[in-house]
Amino acid sequence: MPDKYQPPRVPAIDQISVEERAASFTTRSIKKEAKLAGLKLTARMIDLTTLEGSDTPGKVEMLCRKARQPGAGCPPVAAVCVYPTMVPIAKRELEGTGIKIAAVATYFPSGQASLSERLDEVRRTVEIGADEIDMVISRGQFLAGEFGKIYDEIAATVEACGPAHLKVILETGELQTLDNVRLASQIAIDAGAHFIKTSTGKVSPAATMPVTLVMLEAIRDHFVKTGKMVGMKPAGGIRTSKQALHYLVMVKETLGDAWLDPDWFRFGASALLNDVLMQLEKERTGRYHSDRYLSMS
Amino acid sequence: MSKPESSNVRDLLFGNLWDYSPAPESADHVTIKPRYGHFINNKFVDGENYFQTINPANEQVLSELATADAKAVDAAVQAARKAYDKYWRPMSGAERAKYIYRIARMIQEKARELAIVETMDGGKPIKESRDVDVPLAAAHFFYYAGWADKLDYAFPGSKPTSLGVVGQIIPWNFPLLMAAWKIAPALAAGNTVVLKPAESTPLTCMLLAEIIQEADLPPGVVNFVNGFGQTGAAIVNHPDIDKIAFTGSTDVGKIIQRSIAGSRKKLTLELGGKGANIIFDDAPIDQAVEGIVNGIYFNQGHVCCAGSRLLVQENIAETVIAKLKHRIATLRVGDPLDKNTDVGAINSREQLNRIREMVAVGEAEGATKHESRCVLPEKGFFFAPTFFTGVTPSHRIAQEEIFGPVLSVLTFRTPEEAIAKANNTPYGLGCGVWSDKGSKLFKVAGALQAGIVxxxxxxKFDPTSPFGGYKESGFGREGGVHGLLPYLEVR
Known part of the structure; x- marks a missing residue:
């Protein structure tokens, strides 16, 4: 089967023009009511994340508490994103809140394990309560041109997810070219991904606006062709509200209103939430307060 | 690329779920004087009659300007002649450069003010005047300042000398930038200037006059006279002018060429266009769509090199048109001073009427009109971004320059047909080619009869790159080392 796989035909990408277009979204001036609404929407779209070797139950509890109650005037976030071992802790802490539990499975972040091991991990993780699985593709196989294997692994993971939603991490920092990003996006979408996601956060560069734009365009073209919506999650490197608002502008002007929703757009981030809180406070009082007033997470 | 089944095409909703709040650039700190006289010998001189200039976005009067008659033009030319003989010709290139650099720096220092006034007087969005017009104007002065003391090296083996007094007439679409394109090379080459801005957009030239005053240029080196066609004619026909540089319509260009025939005056003309933007099926499609938008909706389509004819390969036409429809739905049309406005006001009522007339012609001739569903402001001159499909070379909207946000979409099947169609016009200014295949791109670019491909x-504009036309788009080049030639006698 894999050798018969024909990779999808995707349009060529001109890197210079993509960078220009991505930069054009950053010149939008977002003030007053629009800024306030954008900040709250940003908070609602955050997958509050901790993916450290040093994560402990206590740290995940702290994160879940922050996810439920980030601060005055700030809505809860969309999801908490953790390693599979932490899913039971998160489940206990988030029961009944509507906040989703996302877990990085498939031997995150390297993806270097056999397919059956990776699928086993996905099944186990869903069984213990994950609502969403963030998988990584085998970049090595992609770069070696084994697109059929990539397709198969994603399709198998979608199946292994059962009721859980699957976010497919392309690790665009390792794919490097925008042509690769576009092709990988299309393969993931064709294989049934619910979301496509830029990065693990463990590779630099993580999410960038040009990369995200190319992925949004893949999502758009797929929707126009088939009527099927796919979600988008840039992850890593988005630390400020200003950056987040630039991304929202890009979503609004590329995919339209339907994607301005946590069901279809997420930020994979940890530091971003406190910057949103800081900005919300500034909108409320007219001045910035010290970050000593912000709870850590 | 698979072709979408038309019955299957889903519409994206670009509504106002998260609308941007108004973000108007404040004009509070900008000073526009209630009236401006002729600018001669570094002084504003009262005129006899005055005309008004308005803000096309709200039709409010901004200022009034002295109409220069033949007498005023003569005074300006005499001042320029005296300045040429007394100061500018004897001055070393290095000294001239200092003045030109000073102008460039002062444009940068007053960039914000210049951008706001440009937007108020002409209707273009502030993001364009701020990010394109004003920085490029400064860049032109910087660039040509660098040439002033290196003219002997610009054309090896020859001895370049200045011409004398040059008369320059500029259009209303890029007022300050066109003044920079004209004045900077003229001064660098050692000439003195009499320049007439367009009657609907004179104000940034008046601010430039103040900069020239403040930069302490020798009196008479740069002079401005305002007015309509008669003022322009007085410059063109003045016996003591050595060179005319004109940017504007092809009709007026022809009149100028006839009137100076038999005189010693040199001439450069930068006239109309009907640029072809050619999209091959192997092009980066989404970026090409951005190029289409930038080609025709930039500055409301008031661009002589606008990509007003889209030539798209037939097998991707449906995809490109669907994408273009989505894209123009996100263009924000309205208050030019709002930082989020993409398409501003049409420059004048006259131009708006001309655009409406041509769009009516397109509909009457059976082309299919598509327009963005934006809400236009009630006051002021606005026109929604529009494009026509089903256009063939025999449609008037494929032949005549509309000079507005109106695109004509034609299809082609082979590279040869694309080249033939692109060249099937009396004009030859700007063209675009989109293909991921370098060999095809360069082959087609080489076959296009256009000054800029x-x-x-x-x-995309840059002071180092020559700009100018083939055929009825004019002759002579502005920008780059080529842009010095029209202002020099090369012996």
Whole structure:
């Protein structure tokens, strides 16, 4: 089967023009009511994340508490994103809140394990309560041109997810070219991904606006062709509200209103939430307060 | 690329779920004087009659300007002649450069003010005047300042000398930038200037006059006279002018060429256009769509090199048109001073009427009109971004320059047909070619009869790059080392 796989035909990408277009979204001036609404929407779209070797139950509890109650005037976030071992802790802490539990499975972040091991991990993780699985593709196989294997692994993971939603991490920092990003996006979408996601956060560069734009365009073209919506999650490197608002502008002007929703757009981030809180406070009082007033997470 | 089944095409909703709040640039700190006289010998001189200039976005009067008659023009030319003989010709290139650099720096220092006034007087969005017009104007002065003391090296083996007094007439679409394109090379080459801004957009030239005053240029080196066609004619026909540089319509260009025939005056003309933007099926499609938008909706389409004819390969036409429809739905049309406005006001009522007339012609001739569903402001001159499909070379909207946000979409099947169609016009100014295949791109670019061909981009300007036309788009080049030639006698 894999050798018969024909990779999808995707349009060529001109890197210079993509960078220009991505930069054009950053010149939008977002003030007053629009800024306030954008900040709250940003908070609602955050997958509050901790993916450290040093994560402990206590740290995940702290994160879940922050996810439920980030601060005055700030809505809860969309999801908490953790390693599979932490899913039971998160489940206990988030029961009944509507906040989703996302877990990085498939031997995150390297993806270097056999397919059956990776699928086993996905099944186990869903069984213990994950609502969403963030998988990584085998970049090595992609770069070696084994697109059929990539397709198969994603399709198998979608199946292994059962009721859980699957976010497919392309690790665009390792794919490097925008042509690769576009092709990988299309393969993931064709294989049934619910979301496509830029990065693990463990590779630099993580999410960038040009990369995200190319992925949004893949999502758009797929929707126009088939009527099927796919979600988008840039992850890593988005630390400020200003950056987040630039991304929202890009979503609004590329995919339209339907994607301005946590069901279809997420930020994979940890530091971003406190910057949103800081900005919300500034909108409320007219001045910035010290970050000593912000709870850590 | 698979072709979408038309019955299957889903519409994206670009509504106001998260609308941007108004973000108007404040004009509070900008000073526009209630009236401006002729600018001669570094002084504003009262005129006899005055005309008004308005803000096309709200039709309010901004200022009034002295109409220069033949007498005023003569005074300006005499001042320029005296300045040429007394100061500018004897001055070393290095000294001239200092003045030109000073102008460039002062444009940068007053960039914000210049951008706001440009937007108020002409209707273009502030993001364009701020990010394109004003920085490029400064860049032109910087660039040509660098040439002033290196003219002997610009054309090896020859001895370049200045011409004398040059008369320059500029259009209303890029007022300050066109003044920079004209004045900077003229001064660098050692000439003195009498310049007439367009009657609908004179104000940034008046601010430039103040900069020239403040930069302490020798009196008479740069003079401005305002007015309509008669003022322009007085410059063109003045016996003591050595060179005319004109940017504007092809009709007026022809009149100028006839009137100076038999005189010693040199001439450069930068006239109309009907640029072809050619999209091959192997092009980066989404970026090409950006290029289409930039080619025709930049500055409301008031661009002589606008990509007003889209030539798209037939097998991707449906995809490109669907994408273009989505894209123009996100263009924000309205208050030019709002930082989020993409398409501003049409420059004048006259131009708005001309655009409406041509769009009516397109509909009457059976082309299919598509327009963005934006809400236009009630006051002021606005026109929604529009494009026509089903256009063939025999449609008037494929032949005549509309000079507005109106695109004509034609299809082609082979590279040869694309080249033939692109060249099937009396004009030859700007063209674009979009293909991921370098060999095809360069082959097609080489076959296009146009002064500027962009590859996988459109409407990119740089002072180092020559700009000018083939055929009825004019002759002579502005920008780059080529741009010095029209202002020099090369012996």
């Amino acid at each position: 962009w590859g996988n981009t459109y409407n």
